[in-house]
Amino acid sequence: AIDTRTLRATSGYITYDDGYGNTGSCSSKITFIDGEKGILRYRGYPIEELAESSTFIEAAYLIIYGELPTRPQLSDFSTRVLTQARIDVGMNNLFEGFPNNSHPMAMLSAMLNTLGCYYPDLASNDRHQDLENFDQAASILLSKVRMLAAMSYRMKEGLPFVYPKPDMGYSQNFLHMMFSNPYDEFIPHDDVTKALDLIFLLHADHEQNCSTSTVRMVASGGANLFASVSAGVCALWGPSHGGANMAVVKMLSEIHADGDDGSRFIEAAKKGEARLMGFGHRVYKNFDPRAKILGEMCERVLKALGRKDPLLDIARHLQDKALSDEYFIKRKLYPNVDFYSGIILKAIGLPLDMFTVIFAIGRMPGWIANWKEIAESSSKIHRPRQIYMGPTKRPYVMMKDR
Numbered sequence: 001a002i003d004t005r006t007l008r009a010t011s012g013y014i015t016y017d018d019g020y021g022n023t024g025s026c027s028s029k030i031t032f033i034d035g036e037k038g039i040l041r042y043r044g045y046p047i048e049e050l051a052e053s054s055t056f057i058e059a060a061y062l063i064i065y066g067e068l069p070t071r072p073q074l075s076d077f078s079t080r081v082l083t084q085a086r087i088d089v090g091m092n093n094l095f096e097g098f099p100n101n102s103h104p105m106a107m108l109s110a111m112l113n114t115l116g117c118y119y120p121d122l123a124s125n126d127r128h129q130d131l132e133n134f135d136q137a138a139s140i141l142l143s144k145v146r147m148l149a150a151m152s153y154r155m156k157e158g159l160p161f162v163y164p165k166p167d168m169g170y171s172q173n174f175l176h177m178m179f180s181n182p183y184d185e186f187i188p189h190d191d192v193t194k195a196l197d198l199i200f201l202l203h204a205d206h207e208q209n210c211s212t213s214t215v216r217m218v219a220s221g222g223a224n225l226f227a228s229v230s231a232g233v234c235a236l237w238g239p240s241h242g243g244a245n246m247a248v249v250k251m252l253s254e255i256h257a258d259g260d261d262g263s264r265f266i267e268a269a270k271k272g273e274a275r276l277m278g279f280g281h282r283v284y285k286n287f288d289p290r291a292k293i294l295g296e297m298c299e300r301v302l303k304a305l306g307r308k309d310p311l312l313d314i315a316r317h318l319q320d321k322a323l324s325d326e327y328f329i330k331r332k333l334y335p336n337v338d339f340y341s342g343i344i345l346k347a348i349g350l351p352l353d354m355f356t357v358i359f360a361i362g363r364m365p366g367w368i369a370n371w372k373e374i375a376e377s378s379s380k381i382h383r384p385r386q387i388y389m390g391p392t393k394r395p396y397v398m399m400k401d402r
């Protein structure tokens with residue numbers, strides 16, 4: 001192990017690494033990525049095998065607890081998640097206080113943090129106590145993130161809230177909670193349920209990305225699980241991170257509206273006049289394995305729904321152009337997970353401003369597992385240094401002299 005105290009005491013200088021491109025902020029046993037080879041594994045299991053044979057809720061258990069669950073463990077875990085959906089009447093009232101045009105990410109972050117007010121014993125900021133109550137807090141979060149997401153949509157639509165049903169799985173229940181009405185239960189096509197579950201599973205963890213690092217940063221100060229993941233939602237919101245799935249569909253729609261097949265856009269991106277959203281990644285310098293899986297799922301969902309989406313044709317064309325263009329090859333820019341997820345979410349009927357919320361539901365197991373890892377460790381508070389570039393010492397100027 002590296003003795004950082006000795007290093008600090010003897011080095012006397014700071015390592016400057018803009019955006020932490022090459023800084024290991026922690027050691028972790030959760031997720032492995034080899035960006036050069038395009039490899040992603042949760043707890044050692046390849047993402048392709050999990051995508052083929054597992055489900056989101058099973059992957060969530062794996063990520064949080066480190067092992068694939070046995071049948072009784074999975075059943076117990078699923079029941080715990082199912083039965084935590086209830087929203088306190090006080091939280092309901094808070095929800096109704098949001099303006100109608102509120103962004104669902106803002107509501108989600110606020111409401112997740114508010115959970116700490118309704119479950120003070122689970123959000124004590126006493127690490128020992130919060131860890132003792134961890135199982136309950138984790139199932140509350142997995143359940144309520146889905147409930148709060150659906151509520152934010154239905155509130156805007158002026159529809160009553162819908163609770164999950166015991167005979168439906170996690171993702172089918174989410175579609176039910178979004179789209180069912182009292183006399184008209186929404187029955188999704190199996191491929192649609194599978195696609196949404198796959199999107200959740202593929203987003204479930206991704207080592208030290210911006211939002212997960214944020215969760216760890218907040219947790220390193222001793223903050224409870226609810227507060228830490230609420231900060232993660234804020235970090236996820238931006239277009240360079242989770243907001244990219246929205247930005248991709250906006251970009252594709254604009255290209256379509258311009259009558260472009262993607263060729264003009266590629267040229268603009270090469271000149272730095274535009275950014276090809278859903279392309280490029282800090283870690284992957286090869287195909288993002290999640291994008292490969294979702295690219296195939298995209299075709300399957302559109303076929304199942306009997307739809308053709310011109311945006312998919314544009315996406316394919318952009319991908320072909322970029323993968324054979326020197327600019328993108330030299331910079332190792334490949335499609336990332338967001339390149340195809342937005343087209344699937346659009347086909348399912350989700351509004352654009354819910355796309356990043358879907359990412360947040362999917363990422364919840366990773367945030368929870370990373371919080372647990374840091375809470376159980378003896379890690380110090382995270383506190384990076386900086387290179388100060390401001391003015392040197394100068395005397396205070398009195399108001400009358402300014």
Ligand code: ACO
Nearest residue numbers: 239240241242244269275276277278279280281282331336
């Ligand atoms: N389109 C065009 N050029 C790009 C793109 C892109 N999408 N991404 C990077 N580049 C270029 C940069 O202009 C830069 O070129 P230069 O060397 O000539 O200056 C070079 O590639 C390196 O780019 P950086 O921005 O330094 O790479 P960084 O690792 O900091 O950024 C990021 C990674 C934020 C993902 C970036 O590629 C990007 O903005 N992509 C589009 C947004 C996106 O899809 N985000 C989702 C990421 S995945 C996720 O969070 C789930």
